[in-house]
Amino acid sequence: MEVRYLWSIEPEKGPIYAQIAAEVKRMLARGELVPGAKLPSARALAEKARVNPNTVVHAYAELEREGITETRRGLGTFVREDVDVEAIRRRELEAAARAYLQSARALGLGVEEAVSALREVNDAS
Known part of the structure; x- marks a missing residue:
């Protein structure tokens, strides 16, 4: 399943990393992302969203802390299979x-x- 990120970043609505993490959660809630789905690389998403790659890394780290994603060394970031x-x-x-x-x-x-x-x-x- 290819993940499409078409939202816009709005700096006045809070930290950009938090907006990215929130959108990933909304995509899960809407069924646009499913357990096991691979997220775009930080670099690829940063290019699409026109943000610094470190911002995406921060968002992915937040999602991992919340138990929503996991990083697989050498493979990328994935939605956890057991995510609720x-x-x-x-x-x-x-x-x-x-x-x-x-x-x-x-x-x-x-x-x-x-x-x-x-x-x-x-x-x-």
């Missing part, structure tokens, strides 16, 4: 829900109104 994709998906969903609820509360809305708005948008889709 459902747990990653759940964390991503919870983060999105927290952000949405925070936005709704900033508008003075309660949980029921926020849920109702989600249903309306879903029904209109």
Whole structure:
């Protein structure tokens, strides 16, 4: 499976290495990356993302610390076979829900109104 990285880096949204690591997690949650998938080399991803290769190395190291990837000497960086994709998906969903609820509360809305708005948008889709 060839991994495609088409997102854009936005320096104002925090550390670039964290954005890269977060996108890898989102790709896992969406099923675009699967356990055992090989990630691009740090150099190749750095060229595509137009960042310093050390930034990608930092992102990959963070993912490895979290138990999501593993480095195989001489072969590259891979998504671990035993990675809990459902747990990653759940964390991503919870983060999105927290952000949405925070936005709704900033508008003075309660949980029921926020849920109702989600249903309306879903029904209109």
